[in-house]
Amino acid sequence: MSLIHPTAVVDPAAELDSSVSVGPYAVIGPKVRIAANTTVGAHCVIEGHTTIGCDNQIFQFASLGAQPQDKKYAGEPTRLVIGDRNTVREFCTFNTGTVQDRGETRIGNDNWIMAYVHIAHDCMVGNNTILANNATLAGHVHVDDWAILGGLTGVHQFTHIGAHVMAGFASHISQDVPPFMMVDGNPLAVRGFNVEGLRRRGFTPERLAAVKQMHKLLYRQSLTLEAAKQAIEGLKAEMPEAVQDVDHMLGFLAASTRGIAR
Structure with a gap:
């Protein structure tokens, strides 16, 4: 408990490993579970049915596990699950799922998620991805392993982005992008394959x-x-x-x- 700043508000029902560090003025709700060696920065809010794995670094002002931005949501106990060794930078917002899908938003392992990224309800993000500043995933988006989304990229709901895809700055993705491809633009165009x-x-x-x-x-x-x-x-x-x-x-x-x- 010495790793939890005295100004942080951690619900007694929350389950935090003894090695978890929580910064000043963070708020952690009763249904949150956080595994070993994860760091939660100042002023973060982690709520809802949220499970976070080991060795994550969550920077200040992130909001994780809030209700989905879906008018059909009626308080169902949906979830956010985050794996291990992820970096989540400032002002990111990850929402829980909805019962219209599998009821879960899931982020895998070893992802590099930069500031202001939004991951909406029921998204599935794989492993080793990079989401640059202000990349925005609408609901039900799937992003496969090793994909890279440039800053200010917007992804339409229900879109699937394949493994090893690279999307350039400010791409507008409204259709599925096959594995290995390089895309950018609005309207989106396939420029080649991700050879490098x-x-x-x-x-x-x-x-x-x-x-x-x-x-x-x-x-x-x-x-x-x-x-x-x-x-x-x-x-x-x-x-x-x-x-x-x-x-x-x-x-x-x-x-x-x-x-x-x-």
């Missing part, structure tokens, strides 16, 4: 060649989406080292409900 990011993550030349070919089939050969999917399926025989990447792309395309950015 994939290299940094250890993609072999063979896997990079397969991603390049998938980008070409989707965006450079004037194929219909169905024709592109069939051609991408054929890459598994041509490029056996990239079967997992091809399957990942095909699974994403099959599951898309808003249509893909093209």
